[in-house]
Amino acid sequence: MTFWQTFLWFMVGGLALCAAMCIFRIVRGPTPPDRTVAIDILGVILVSMCAVVALLTGRDFPMTIAIAWSLLAFIGTTALAKHLEGRSFDD
């Protein structure tokens, strides 16, 4: 295993630690906006995890997954923010 591959596995572990911290905030968060912030950040962390997996495997299908994931994270966060504000989705 070369230095590059070892380093990429270390990156995967570090990003998994970041995702675990976000999941801790989702589970523990005292109010709904705390959980929504943590869901938003978890989406972006998983996009960077997809980029690292694309480097690790040497193929580019994880980047396609990352495109779809970033779009879905933005749409979901905006919908949850509108719901927090007390408006309905077609408002």
Place this chain on the structure above:
Amino acid sequence: MTELVAAVLLAAGLVFNFLGCLGLVRLPDVYTRLQASTKCVTLGTCLILLAVIVATGVGSAAAKALIIGAFILLTCPTAAHALARGSYRSGIKPTPSVVDAYGDAIASECEPAGSGGNNEKA
């Protein structure tokens, strides 16, 4: 050489991501958590995508990384702004706050309309 540059960029991105998530866990309030985590995680993810561009060279993965980077730079501040507005309007106050400028802005925005309505009624 490209692997060394990409490794430095990846390490910097991981440090930014980790500090953003640490702020998400450790800070006391919704607004401080939102501020710390959104800025740090946006920059860290863009550095990791830049490392993908450096490591793979010209190709489809680099093009997709460029698209995702531009999209994240556009949408993360927008989502954070919508979240801050939504959490304020859902009734959560910034706990140890000295200045509440958004509350004053809402009050001065609503007051002329409200007083105008009262004047019409009177």
